[in-house]
Amino acid sequence: MKNELLKKVSMIELFYDLVFVYMISQVTGLIHHLQNGVISPSALSIFTLVVIVSINSWMVQTVFNNRYGKSQWSNVILSFVDMAIVLYMSNAFSDTFDRHLIGFFIAAGLLSLTLAIQYLLVFVQTKNEYDRNIAMAFMRILFFRTACLLAGGVLAGRWGTTIALFGIITSWIIPAFIGKHTQKHPIIFSHLLERLTALIIIMFGETIVGISKYFTQNTFSIQSIMIFIIVVSLFFTYIVEFDHLIEEQRTHETGNLLIYLHYFILFGLSLVTVALDFIHESEANAIFSITCLYVGIALFYIGIVIASYYNKTTLKLENYVVVAFIVVTLMGYFTSMCFATFSIIAGVTALTTLINAVVITLSLVRRYER
Incomplete structure (x- = not known):
């Protein structure tokens, strides 16, 4: 497949970044508070968790825009939906593993779902085998993460948190191993x-x-x-x-x-x-x-x-x-x-x-x- 060298960053992408300014400010605030002179293990763990979820979602959206992003109404609308979800996520956690995480897990699950829908649209609309394989790979990853996060929000407690964490870590790592598909349509x-x-x-x-x-x-x-x-x-x-x-x-x-x-x-x-x-x-x-x-x-x-x-x-x-x-x-x-x-x-x-x-x-x- 022909490899493009240049692509202009869209205004929607720059607008999308604005919510992450707020998200980063909120998540960094988690580790600004000390307990007995140090950052508490729970605060550090939740900080790591929230950063991985939010930044990984940003990365997935960025890679999608890199390969398939166009000024289509579906992409624009889903980007705005994602922004609203991220704004909610920014206020849906605390520095302890308590019921506050239920809302965060559900919101993060919905964010993963919207990202999966974007790849589903690519899978349906394209006839290119390489792009269909890429779309299918990301759909599986994102639908899996969606299921784990929603389960974590619904079940709550230790089991819910464990399932959500498993989905987050797994979906964060797996994209590194789908190179056999993604190299067929290199990024710009x-x-x-x-x-x-x-x-x-x-x-x-x-x-x-x-x-x-x-x-x-x-x-x-x-x-x-x-x-x-x-x-x-x-x-x-x-x-x-x-x-x-x-x-x-x-x-x-x-x-x-x-x-x-x-x-x-x-x-x-x-x-x-x-x-x-x-x-x-x-x-x-x-x-x-x-x-x-x-x-x-x-x-x-x-x-x-x-x-x-x-x-x-x-x-x-x-x-x-x-x-x-x-x-x-x-x-x-x-x-x-x-x-x-x-x-x-x-x-x-x-x-x-x-x-x-x-x-x-x-x-x-x-x-x-x-």
Whole structure:
């Protein structure tokens, strides 16, 4: 099948992103609250659950639009229905496994159902064997998830939650194994890349909102600048990889690796966002706060390194960049642990992320000078 190289991001897709700004804000709020100085296991588990469901749904919709999205009334109407469901989902969970999750499971099940219906329409309308196979594969995955989530909402309790979790995890993983179908109709790589970078920018926006409390007349200090440098350095690292090193005009790609690596970046940024708040809180456990911050940074860099698979042939990530990421980040972590004060943590982490940003940037500059 002919592989297109370009596809314009539609206004509907950009409008669709707006509800995820709210969703991300709500779900990040789950892990902003501490219990005995740390994030409670239930809050962290529900945060992970909600992120996987919401972002995976966003990914499925994005991949559908990439392959089959057209300005048809059916697609537009279902997109608006999805937005309404996501808005409801954003307010249908709490930080404990209680009856609040019933509404979330049912709403998530309905969201999966609308996504499945879109693939059903493709299956019915197309005569192309490859597209029918792709549509059938995603229909099975999405109808399975719909059944599990609705069962979880109806049954409630431990059994209901177990069934829902099984459906969520299974449907999250299985798309990675249907490449034999999806490679027959490759994604438009540049479009998927643009959509994913937009999602990450939304996440960075949430991080900026999170650190804004350090920039008031009463709280502004040198540490505020250090906190800002941390965020800017991470963002600059992301820009260098995804705006300069990566090959946008790739062909014959399923996009699976690009999608899954962004979960590392998304979870990493979420942890960084809350940890930058925790490191200044007196009631927060210092060891936990520092570990949370550096685990987030490490996840972010893991995503960046995996993304180098897609780099231009002349701009492959050099080994010394990866070594620098590992060594500098570990040094920053252990130094912060030894001198666990807000000023030291902020300064050391700013230096850590800045050095890593400079290393990957110099690697790019050196390649262009050759």
